Amino acid sequence: MSTNLKLFFQLIVLLFLFKQNVSEFxxxxxxxxxxxxxxxSIEYCLLKSVNRSYKYISLKVxxxxxxxxxxxxxxxLHKRFNGYRPFLYNFTVDACRFxxxxxxxxxxxxxxGFLTVHTNVNHTCPFNTPIIFDKLSSNFVDHRITHxxxxxxxxxxxxxxxxxxxxxxxxxxxxxxxx
Ligand SMILES: *[C@@H]1O[C@H](CO)[C@@H](O)[C@H](O)[C@H]1NC(C)=O
Ligand SMILES: *[C@@H]1O[C@H](CO)[C@@H](O)[C@H](O)[C@H]1NC(C)=O
Ligand SMILES: *[C@@H]1O[C@H](CO)[C@@H](O)[C@H](O)[C@H]1NC(C)=O
Numbered sequence: 001m002s003t004n005l006k007l008f009f010q011l012i013v014l015l016f017l018f019k020q021n022v023s024e025f026x027x028x029x030x031x032x033x034x035x036x037x038x039x040x041s042i043e044y045c046l047l048k049s050v051n052r053s054y055k056y057i058s059l060k061v062x063x064x065x066x067x068x069x070x071x072x073x074x075x076x077l078h079k080r081f082n083g084y085r086p087f088l089y090n091f092t093v094d095a096c097r098f099x100x101x102x103x104x105x106x107x108x109x110x111x112x113g114f115l116t117v118h119t120n121v122n123h124t125c126p127f128n129t130p131i132i133f134d135k136l137s138s139n140f141v142d143h144r145i146t147h148x149x150x151x152x153x154x155x156x157x158x159x160x161x162x163x164x165x166x167x168x169x170x171x172x173x174x175x176x177x178x179x
Contacts (some may be wrong), residue, residue: 054138
């Protein structure tokens with residue numbers, strides 16, 4: 001192979017690596033909305049920037065009507081074009097059935113995979129204790145969306161509606177950007 005050709009291929013490889021490195025996910029906002037104060041309360045719901053490379057979200061939802069045994073979760077991914085529009089994913093799962101056998105629902109399992117190491121929602125129903133998502137970091141999400149199942153760059157919103165006994169009780173909106 002000629003030297004020029006070698007250099008050319010090295011350049012392509014470098015560009016490819018560079019592209020991989022600059023692709024970066026960051027949380028930009030989080031909103032937690034309690035629709036029924038008799039049922040639950042949001043103790044905290046926050047986005048924290050420790051420094052430029054360490055940002056995380058945490059939230060805690062207290063349950064007043066435990067045990068909770070009938071939960072449906074609807075997740076809709078939105079991407080910003082002119083305003084946020086539904087993008088690729090809109091699915092609803094019976095959370096209690098899902099938690100018994102996560103592998104049976106690959107899409108829900110992909111999203112659940114963002115949370116497993118950072119939550120106490122790692123057991124089957126019922127739920128008796130506050131629901132906690134602890135320090136889910138941008139870097140962890142970044143790794144999953146750039147390596148496990150790639151997404152195009154842009155601004156995203158993951159909206160989650162939680163229904164308990166068929167009533168929408170809590171709405172979670174997590175915003176992030178992939179650049
Ligand atoms: C950011 O904060 C984390 C946690 O305190 C620390 O481990 C990391 O070294 C910090 N990074 C920079 C660039 O300061
Ligand atoms: C998600 O899908 C359901 C069922 O098809 C539909 O009723 C709902 O409007 C969709 N949500 C959004 C935000 O598009
Ligand atoms: C669930 O998470 C809690 C808190 O992080 C942990 O103590 C517990 O061992 C986990 N249980 C399972 C089954 O992974």
